[in-house]
Amino acid sequence: MIFKGDDADFPNFIKSAYKHLETSYSKFFKMDNLSKLAFLAADVLLKQESLSEEENNIALIFSNKASSLDTDRKHQKSIENQDEYFPSPAVFVYTLPNICLGEISIKHKLYSENSFFIFDRFNAEHLYLYANNLLQNNKAEKVLCGWVDFDENSYEAFLYLVENKGEIAHNTEEINRLYNLL
């Protein structure tokens, strides 16, 4: 365990985790909840890698169930009343789930492929096949994969890094086993 927070409220929890993990990114507090969760989870893994300051060939394959629904709801609330129609630019720039991939890519200089899929449930097979394909075809040196889901105050993040010479076997059984440890 790298951090344990007692605050049930997500914004306070993620703020404590951000400070505890000594992550530094000027735009962090401008992100929506999904992006904060994905960004910090990715940062925990990527800061352990010896990344180049120029460019890193690490692909991103993320997935979830709620898409960007949490932020979409906030945006909808700001435009549903014609007399109080004030959409917030800072909110509606985050109404796509893959925006968080952009934030991670900017921080870690990743110019490689990235995709964000929406599934009814955690889909280990899809992540496995996609990551394998990228590695076998030399489209990426490593692939950061996983599931980052946020809706209202329910959230979970499960990310793992795959490479050709990794220590743990890369197959759907192992991915599911690790996911079910959550």
Next chain:
Amino acid sequence: MSELKEELKAKIIEQLNLEDVSVEEIADDDALFGDGLGLDSIDALELIVMLDKDYGIRLSDPKEGRKIFESVQVMADYIEANRTK
């Protein structure tokens, strides 16, 4: 005027999610963009919405914001002269 400037500083911090910045740390003539508070283009749009929502000032040309959002002092002067609520 002084009350309006304090109000603006508090709103800027809250609405633009400026973590670890307090009202006391923003001087009236500090640059809001560039080397000052380091606000970006999305922040500028957010300030345009704030002018409309809280003070009834609608900017027809977003480029007008460049001058108006120079500092809290300039913003307050503009709001005092043009507010409809």
